Amino acid sequence: CILPTVNAASVPDYSTTYTITLITDGTALWKVEYRTPLVTEEDMNAFENYSLQMNSVYLPELRDLMQRSTAQAALGTSREMAVNNFTGNALVQTSPTGKYGVVTYTFAWTNFAQTNGGLSVGDAFVGGMYLARDNTLVIRYPQGYTVTSVDPVPDQTGDGLTWYGLRSF
Numbered sequence: 182c183i184l185p186t187v188n189a190a191s192v193p194d195y196s197t198t199y200t201i202t203l204i205t206d207g208t209a210l211w212k213v214e215y216r217t218p219l220v221t222e223e224d225m226n227a228f229e230n231y232s233l234q235m236n237s238v239y240l241p242e243l244r245d246l247m248q249r250s251t252a253q254a255a256l257g258t259s260r261e262m263a264v265n266n267f268t269g270n271a272l273v274q275t276s277p278t279g280k281y282g283v284v285t286y287t288f289a290w291t292n293f294a295q296t297n298g299g300l301s302v303g304d305a306f307v308g309g310m311y312l313a314r315d316n317t318l319v320i321r322y323p324q325g326y327t328v329t330s331v332d333p334v335p336d337q338t339g340d341g342l343t344w345y346g347l348r349s350f
Contacts, residue, residue: 196315200341201293203300203322209293212285213243219273219280228282232271235284240269243286250307257307263291275304279294300326303350312346 191321202210219225229241247264255262267288274281283332295301302320312318321341322328328342333350344350 190242196317197313198317199320199322200319200321201302202318203302203326204292205296205300205323207292207294207296207300208303209290210287210289211290214286215282217282219282224282230275231284232284235269235271239284240267240286243267243269244288247288247290253267254305255292255308258295258304260292260295262293262305264288265291292304299329306350312344312348312349312350314347316346317343 195215198212198214198216200212200214202212204210212267217228218257219228238242244264244267247267251262265288267286269284269285269286274283275341290305293302293305295304299316301323312316319341328338331342333344333348335342
């Protein structure tokens with residue numbers, strides 16, 4: 182019996198999607214979603230352990246990181262900025278392709294975008310932005326707004342602008 186050879190891509194350890202929803206006052210509502218396949222019992226145990234420590238360890242780590250990033254961005258842009266309203270959630274999703282651990286963090290970043298005559302995004306990313314291979318960046322803008330210029334060109338447009346990693350901005 183001869184079987185066909187199948188070259189299957191390896192399953193990534195996790196993927197990350199950064200969704201930034203812009204508000205007309207320049208605030209950005211961030212949602213950071215990590216998805217990891219739960220293939221083995223060891224994967225499930227690791228995810229459960231992470232979930233148990235999320236609010237005591239990982240959410241404070243994210244808050245500290247974003248407060249440092251916001252302080253650097255405020256210096257670089259000469260705009261007062263703040264981050265607040267941090268939340269974290271972990272759940273297991275079952276789909277036809279398997280089980281996934283999904284961790285979602287949300288927070289608000291005040292004065293993320295410039296508001297002079299519209300919204301301008303980008304200068305808050307002091308030092309640039311890097312997307313790893315299995316990362317996605319989505320920027321959504323308020324209803325009634327249109328994009329007048331964007332660089333680099335997004336990989337997809339629709340209800341927002343989407344870029345897929347591997348990419349540096």
